[in-house]
Amino acid sequence: DGGITQSPKYLFRKEGQNVTLSCEQNLNHDAMYWYRQDPGQGLRLIYYSQIVNDFQKGDIAEGYSVSREKKESFPLTVTSAQKNPTAFYLCASTVRRAHAELSNQPQHFGDGTRLSIL
Amino acid sequence: EDQVTQSPEALRLQEGESSSLNCSYTVSGLRGLFWYRQDPGKGPEFLFTLYSAGEEKEKERLKATLTKKESFLHITAPKPEDSATYLCAVQDRGTGKLIFGQGTTLQVKP
Numbered sequence: 071d072g073g074i075t076q077s078p079k080y081l082f083r084k085e086g087q088n089v090t091l092s093c094e095q096n097l098n099h100d101a102m103y104w105y106r107q108d109p110g111q112g113l114r115l116i117y118y119s120q121i122v123n124d125f126q127k128g129d130i131a132e133g134y135s136v137s138r139e140k141k142e143s144f145p146l147t148v149t150s151a152q153k154n155p156t157a158f159y160l161c162a163s164t165v166r167r168a169h170a171e172l173s174n175q176p177q178h179f180g181d182g183t184r185l186s187i188l
Numbered sequence: 189e190d191q192v193t194q195s196p197e198a199l200r201l202q203e204g205e206s207s208s209l210n211c212s213y214t215v216s217g218l219r220g221l222f223w224y225r226q227d228p229g230k231g232p233e234f235l236f237t238l239y240s241a242g243e244e245k246e247k248e249r250l251k252a253t254l255t256k257k258e259s260f261l262h263i264t265a266p267k268p269e270d271s272a273t274y275l276c277a278v279q280d281r282g283t284g285k286l287i288f289g290q291g292t293t294l295q296v297k298p
Contacts, residue, residue: 074231112192112275112288113232128285160231176222177286179231 072097074180076161082188083148083155091146091183093161100166102144103177106130107158116159119144120166148185159183190215194276194289201266201296209261209274209292217281221259223252224275226291232275235261266296 074095083089093102101120105113115128119138133152138144144163148155162177191214201207213221220239224232236245238254245252249270251262261274277288 076231110197110290112290113277113286114288115285118285162231176234176237178234179224181231182229184229 074161074163074178076159076180076183078183079181081183081185083185084188086150088147088149089155089185091148091159091161091185093144093146093180094142095144095161095163095180096142097163097178098141099163099178100141101164102138103162103164104128104134104136104144104146105160105162107160107182113160116146156186157184159185190278190280190287192276192278192287192289194274194292196292197290198293199295201263201294203267203296203298204265206262206264206266208263209294211259211261211276211289212257213259213276213278213287213289214257215278215280215287219279219281219284221254222277222279222286223259223261224277226273226275228273235274263294266294268296268298270294271296 077092103118104116107113114130116134117136119125122141125136125138135147160182161180164177165175193212195210220237223235226232236252241256243254249264253260273291273293275291277286
């Protein structure tokens with residue numbers, strides 16, 4: 071079945087440590103996204119990528135980094151600079167319009183990674 | 189500034205008791221409005237996209253409607269399995285980004 075796979079489901083970070091969250095999709099989607107979800111708040115965009123080897127900062131990119139070396143994969147690294155990393159992290163993907171615009175097609179989500187501090 | 193506000197934050201219904209969830213939005217140019225359902229510990233599941241005022245879409249017990257300032261998700265004769273958090277998001281025409289509301293958590297009791 072086509073879909074988006076996020077791993078691990080749960081992750082614990084020690085102080086000063088960088089951790090990487092995995093996101094893989096087999097939907098042949100060009101655009102991929104990372105969101106952070108905190109209790110009582112809407113999803114907030116961290117980074118997004120419309121095409122391989124290109125990505126842009128979202129609204130809350132500080133303390134995070136990404137790479138997009140393959141169409142199927144968009145890993146997110148939570149660095150030690152992110153002082154409040156405890157949250158539910160969601161990866162999404164969608165098709166991309168032909169003229170480099172972000173698609174108005176719905177984004178499809180993985181089942182998330184819950185990150186906590188040890 | 190683009191903004192999406194959902195109300196109520198939480199809603200408790202008896203099985204069969206119909207109601208509506210509200211999504212009010214302010215966006216410079218609307219490209220689309222999206223409704224998602226999210227179960228605890230899971231990612232959001234896509235329900236509907238609405239593109240223009242007056243548009244309506246239905247799926248089983250759910251019906252979504254759109255005006256120039258808000259969208260409603262009507263739930264007719266809900267069942268306990270409809271219990272979830274319902275998220276609304278708008279896509280800004282200029283940036284293409286999605287702006288999410290805080291969600292409405294629905295609990296349907298048998």
